[in-house]
Amino acid sequence: MTYSYYPGCTAHSTGWEFNDSTVAVFSTLGSGLTEIEDWNCCGGASAHNLDHFVGLGLPARNLSIAQAAGKDLIIPCAGCYNNVKKAQTAMEEGGEDAAKLKRVLDFDWQGKVAVLSLVDWLERPGVIDGLTAKVKRPLSNLKVVAYYGCQLVRPQRVTGRSSCENPTVLEEACRAVGATALDWSYKVDCCGADLAFGHGDRAEALCTKLAQQAKAAGADAIVVSCGLCQINLDMRQSGLGLPILYITEVLGAALGVAKDKWWKKHINDPSGLFR
Amino acid sequence: MHAFASEIQERSGQNLSRCYQCKKCTAGCPTVTWFEWPNHGVVRMIQRGLRDELLGSKAIWMCVTCETCGTRCPNGIYLSPIMDALRALAVEEGRPVPEPAVVAFHKAFVGSAKRFGRVHEATMLAEFMWKSKLFLQKGFVGEAVGGAKLFAKGKIPLLPSSVKGKAEIAKIFAESELKL
Numbered sequence: 001m002t003y004s005y006y007p008g009c010t011a012h013s014t015g016w017e018f019n020d021s022t023v024a025v026f027s028t029l030g031s032g033l034t035e036i037e038d039w040n041c042c043g044g045a046s047a048h049n050l051d052h053f054v055g056l057g058l059p060a061r062n063l064s065i066a067q068a069a070g071k072d073l074i075i076p077c078a079g080c081y082n083n084v085k086k087a088q089t090a091m092e093e094g095g096e097d098a099a100k101l102k103r104v105l106d107f108d109w110q111g112k113v114a115v116l117s118l119v120d121w122l123e124r125p126g127v128i129d130g131l132t133a134k135v136k137r138p139l140s141n142l143k144v145v146a147y148y149g150c151q152l153v154r155p156q157r158v159t160g161r162s163s164c165e166n167p168t169v170l171e172e173a174c175r176a177v178g179a180t181a182l183d184w185s186y187k188v189d190c191c192g193a194d195l196a197f198g199h200g201d202r203a204e205a206l207c208t209k210l211a212q213q214a215k216a217a218g219a220d221a222i223v224v225s226c227g228l229c230q231i232n233l234d235m236r237q238s239g240l241g242l243p244i245l246y247i248t249e250v251l252g253a254a255l256g257v258a259k260d261k262w263w264k265k266h267i268n269d270p271s272g273l274f275r
Numbered sequence: 276m277h278a279f280a281s282e283i284q285e286r287s288g289q290n291l292s293r294c295y296q297c298k299k300c301t302a303g304c305p306t307v308t309w310f311e312w313p314n315h316g317v318v319r320m321i322q323r324g325l326r327d328e329l330l331g332s333k334a335i336w337m338c339v340t341c342e343t344c345g346t347r348c349p350n351g352i353y354l355s356p357i358m359d360a361l362r363a364l365a366v367e368e369g370r371p372v373p374e375p376a377v378v379a380f381h382k383a384f385v386g387s388a389k390r391f392g393r394v395h396e397a398t399m400l401a402e403f404m405w406k407s408k409l410f411l412q413k414g415f416v417g418e419a420v421g422g423a424k425l426f427a428k429g430k431i432p433l434l435p436s437s438v439k440g441k442a443e444i445a446k447i448f449a450e451s452e453l454k455l
Contacts, residue, residue, distance in 0.1 A: 054448060194339035
């Protein structure tokens, strides 16, 4: 199956290794990713704070481009995913927002393509089995906790998830490639990335608690599927030295396509976990 | 219902009358420590029409839209769109904000998206630093070291990437109330 792909602004900056490992994993599984034409910034965690319409209009333009491309859309960045899903929800609910988006962007949402995070994608039938079949290097020495944070799961009316409090597919994916995924109670707590600019100490307090709890659970790393969670946890954990891995890096390592360049992009070096 | 409560209901699409002050929103909030009043108190204040207090508060800028409160509300009230409505009103009315650095960041970020169609971290962060004057504050050295590490790892590109559809981006901003 081939997909449309919306990498988002961080794919070429702070989330370089997230983009590179996502592309590597999909290509190894034989699923092509085609970048949607001329995509724009989704508004991040900022636009909706300042203006309701800008917060919907920016992601809605990407939704319109993806619909024209005609394939289900993969969005690895959790923030981009949540914003595009919010625009989709607004279009589907109808009302004033939908009418204005329709007029300004000259498009009508027909619901013909699905908008998927990597968590949604892993939950699709056959995807985890497909991964299992391609494992070259089972990660039997790797012990992790999976961390979902906010934007991949909440709010329910936008993500449409049956479980917002206890999603489990990242753990299932880690187990499918031979790693040990441990239980912990902090998988959907917030890392406070929004506070990183202006109140770095507060973001550090939230991240440090998560890193401490991951260590207490016995994990050697936290596995995430969000660029903001990754950089915030990697930079702001009070020197605990806990690597923060993208799910696609874990999968890529097991599929035998990991690159040293991925590990070099991290603040807390994860390369020792894959020797 | 107070006129302010009607205004917030209209903007947020949330039914404030359903709140029975069970405090579940407050119990799960990761940032309530930095609010002047707890989450359920914010709802009550809207019902009471305490407009100036709320639009000039830290609470509305310390909410990080994690959506935990809305997910857990037994009455289906989502506090995030309510907070969005309060923040947007404060910006529209040009209210003095007690969290200037947070607002400066959001404005620099959205300004970058408006300019290029995509966010360019290097110029966005420079604008944020300049406008927030954070470089004059304690703790800046630590932040600068973190930024330098990212730069050294090639995570902050020097050149921006632009979209072709700038006219469409401009139209979205032109149809909004936002002045940056």
